[in-house]
Amino acid sequence: MAFGLTLVTALAVMGTALLAVPGLPWPEALALGAAVAPTDPVAATSMLKRLGAPRRQVTILEEESLVIDGAALTLFGLALAAMSHPVTAGETGILLLKVVFGGVLYGLALAWVIGRQRSLIKDGGGQTVLSLVTPFLAYFPAEHFGFSGVLATIVTGFMLGIRGPGRLQPASRLTGQVF
Numbered sequence: 001m002a003f004g005l006t007l008v009t010a011l012a013v014m015g016t017a018l019l020a021v022p023g024l025p026w027p028e029a030l031a032l033g034a035a036v037a038p039t040d041p042v043a044a045t046s047m048l049k050r051l052g053a054p055r056r057q058v059t060i061l062e063e064e065s066l067v068i069d070g071a072a073l074t075l076f077g078l079a080l081a082a083m084s085h086p087v088t089a090g091e092t093g094i095l096l097l098k099v100v101f102g103g104v105l106y107g108l109a110l111a112w113v114i115g116r117q118r119s120l121i122k123d124g125g126g127q128t129v130l131s132l133v134t135p136f137l138a139y140f141p142a143e144h145f146g147f148s149g150v151l152a153t154i155v156t157g158f159m160l161g162i163r164g165p166g167r168l169q170p171a172s173r174l175t176g177q178v179f
Helices: 001-021 028-038 042-050 055-084 089-120 123-144 149-163 171-179
Strands: none
Touching: 001 028, 028 055, 042 055, 055 089, 055 149, 089 123, 089 149, 123 149, 123 171
16 A cells, blocks of 8 residues: 555656646656655654554554655656666556566565574574674665565565564574664
């Protein structure tokens, strides 16, 4: 839902900019839409915290804002690519699907692999090192293959955050909290 609303907002701003500024190329209009589409959750999360909302609700709102930011960064990157290489809007749509779904699928696969490795590593230091390199393992290879490194990193973090605590050794959790 967060990605869809960000996409619709970016496209609406793009359409408005194209109508308001005659002769504006669509990649520049899409870059404007991507730049202003993401919402800022700071006000909402601070209000929820003051009202005493459950911590889990605040965390979900903060996580959703990461997805929104990732979607906007992905759209902005596609707009920049369209500015440097002439492409049609249809080609950009197909590229968007590749970038988004590739990043999400890569993030899911990496989370599965890292999760299995976590259960094999018994040393707290080794698990901490694995936790520190995981975002880099998510971002850089995904970008290399033409996927969204931002979305891959977010998905990997979400999946490991959901399933990770049971796979980490207690000493690793303590080290991570202190670190």
